[in-house]
Amino acid sequence: xxxxxxxxxxxxxxxxxxxxxxxxxxxxxxxxxxxxxxxxxxxxxxxxxxxxxxxxxxxxxxxxxxxxxxxxxxxxxxxxxxxxxxxxxxxxxxxxxxxxxxxxxxxxxxxx
Amino acid sequence: xxxxxxxxxxxxxxxxxxxxxxxxxxxxxxxxxxxxxxxxxxxxxxxxxxxxxxxxxxxxxxxxxxxxxxxxxxxxxxxxxxxxxxxxxxxxxxxxxxxxxxxxxxxxxxxxxx
Numbered sequence: 001x002x003x004x005x006x007x008x009x010x011x012x013x014x015x016x017x018x019x020x021x022x023x024x025x026x027x028x029x030x031x032x033x034x035x036x037x038x039x040x041x042x043x044x045x046x047x048x049x050x051x052x053x054x055x056x057x058x059x060x061x062x063x064x065x066x067x068x069x070x071x072x073x074x075x076x077x078x079x080x081x082x083x084x085x086x087x088x089x090x091x092x093x094x095x096x097x098x099x100x101x102x103x104x105x106x107x108x109x110x111x112x
Numbered sequence: 113x114x115x116x117x118x119x120x121x122x123x124x125x126x127x128x129x130x131x132x133x134x135x136x137x138x139x140x141x142x143x144x145x146x147x148x149x150x151x152x153x154x155x156x157x158x159x160x161x162x163x164x165x166x167x168x169x170x171x172x173x174x175x176x177x178x179x180x181x182x183x184x185x186x187x188x189x190x191x192x193x194x195x196x197x198x199x200x201x202x203x204x205x206x207x208x209x210x211x212x213x214x215x216x217x218x219x220x221x222x223x224x225x226x
Contacts (some may be wrong), residue, residue: 034212092211
């Protein structure tokens, strides 16, 4: 199973764009990349998922280079409410593969 | 709202008590999960169910007993817990149990064992 590496923490200010990069050098052909957001004392929330190139939704964008060995979650114009832990997971969508576990994530602190 | 509900939201119990946590998903998913999250630690996957059948038990002590009567409901029965079991217990569901299937989490039950 592909292992991911992401920064432990990041700081930003309101209104800035935040990019969180995740490394997954051993990503397999059938693996998808999924990002979650977790606020204190709440369950993680699915943000975005992608396989290659760029995916965008109302919350974030996900950039995946051609070699797929890394991915970048982009949060446009962050606000204080974006302060949370962000998790990057890589996994195969084929039915029957073992479910993944969450790592330590990236703790994003947004300041005024 | 994620479509996954958990009750109770808070629970305080003594070490000799027996209690149960309940989870219900309204998403039509086939897989359900129990996670434990202790203070400032990553989520720990406890149990996985797929179509009501348990497919994973990550060496969880027997004082935690899961039950999945159907694909929409999941319970975690608790008995003779220890203070170190105090944590946030999270339920999640997904369409299938593959590593790439997005999981949708409930709000969690904050458990305190005295």
